[in-house]
Amino acid sequence: MPGADLKVGHRTMDSGSNMAEQKIKFPVFDYQGLPLLFALLIIGGLYEISGDRTFGMILFFLGAFPMCAFLFHRKYIIRIDSSDHIIFGQEFTENFDIKNRKIPISDLFYTTYKSSGTDSDGNSYTNYLMKIKENNQTIIKTHDYDIEDFDSAPNFMKRFAPIWKESLKSTLPELFEIEHIISYNQKLMSIDLEYNPIKTDEKPVENIFQAEIVDGRLHGYTTDLDDAGRLEVYVEYCLGKGIKDHQAREYARANPESTIGKTDHKKSPTIYGMVFDEDGTTRVETKKKVYRVEYKSWKNLPSNYPSNTEGDWWEEK
Numbered sequence: 001m002p003g004a005d006l007k008v009g010h011r012t013m014d015s016g017s018n019m020a021e022q023k024i025k026f027p028v029f030d031y032q033g034l035p036l037l038f039a040l041l042i043i044g045g046l047y048e049i050s051g052d053r054t055f056g057m058i059l060f061f062l063g064a065f066p067m068c069a070f071l072f073h074r075k076y077i078i079r080i081d082s083s084d085h086i087i088f089g090q091e092f093t094e095n096f097d098i099k100n101r102k103i104p105i106s107d108l109f110y111t112t113y114k115s116s117g118t119d120s121d122g123n124s125y126t127n128y129l130m131k132i133k134e135n136n137q138t139i140i141k142t143h144d145y146d147i148e149d150f151d152s153a154p155n156f157m158k159r160f161a162p163i164w165k166e167s168l169k170s171t172l173p174e175l176f177e178i179e180h181i182i183s184y185n186q187k188l189m190s191i192d193l194e195y196n197p198i199k200t201d202e203k204p205v206e207n208i209f210q211a212e213i214v215d216g217r218l219h220g221y222t223t224d225l226d227d228a229g230r231l232e233v234y235v236e237y238c239l240g241k242g243i244k245d246h247q248a249r250e251y252a253r254a255n256p257e258s259t260i261g262k263t264d265h266k267k268s269p270t271i272y273g274m275v276f277d278e279d280g281t282t283r284v285e286t287k288k289k290v291y292r293v294e295y296k297s298w299k300n301l302p303s304n305y306p307s308n309t310e311g312d313w314w315e316e317k
Contacts, residue, residue: 038067181216197287218268
């Protein structure tokens with residue numbers, strides 16, 4: 001196979017060469033609560049073996065095999081130095097590699113999203129997920145956990161803390177750069193016509209204020225208000241829901257991150273292109289919409305903004 005001289009999981013990548021290796025591991029299976037079921041099957045199997053050996057063995061192996069997969073089977077990404085490709089593979093242990101292959105970084109795309117629904121008891125839920133794609137084919141998918149979620153977990157569970165979150169941006173910073181994201185999306189459009197967005201001049205246009213690019217998406221507000229103005233908007237929103245004025249204000253002041261700006265905050269889909277006009281206006285294009293950002297409406301100028309690379313492109317008015 002290509003790269004057959006590669007000793008995955010070791011520092012030495014070929015004979016006589018010693019290179020810096022960065023390795024990130026991801027769970028292959030997102031079992032969530034199922035490990036508890038596997039443990040119960042193992043315990044039940046051990047208990048039943050004394051009475052019904054066949055049934056006990058079946059229960060034991062039904063729990064043991066998936067539990068082993070959960071504990072040990074991992075997908076991984078390796079980047080050697082600052083190479084233009086990664087090694088993507090699966091391992092059972094550090095010394096037992098199942099398979100691996102090279103993927104150019106230009107073919108990779110990182111995205112997060114949320115999935116909402118209602119369970120059988122009628123309770124609503126929201127799952128936050130992360131994907132890494134290769135030319136629009138998902139190669140890694142897992143829950144987008146915060147590592148703080150594991151602070152109070154037992155020590156044996158901390159083994160499964162999502163340490164990939166701390167190292168992914170340092171290992172593959174290109175995936176989070178807007179130039180890479182736009183290039184990937186344009187490449188995808190040429191590969192699969194299904195992802196070819198409608199013509200720019202046929203898309204609706206929306207103005208965005210306090211804008212910034214975060215992980216390939218435009219974040220900002222649809223109204224040009226300060227925090228005090230957004231507090232009033234939120235209070236009006238609550239009043240329309242039947243909540244008393246003082247209760248809305250008290251809650252908003254105590255929880256500014258979850259309330260102020262809730263009614264007019266905007267997070268765009270992934271970006272397909274950015275056009276910088278000579279008057280300082282930026283047109284940010286997504287698949288179905290164009291967002292218009294004035295020069296003074298940027299909270300943080302994007303890394304590909306002309307004045308970041310070419311000096312003062314125009315005079316700020």
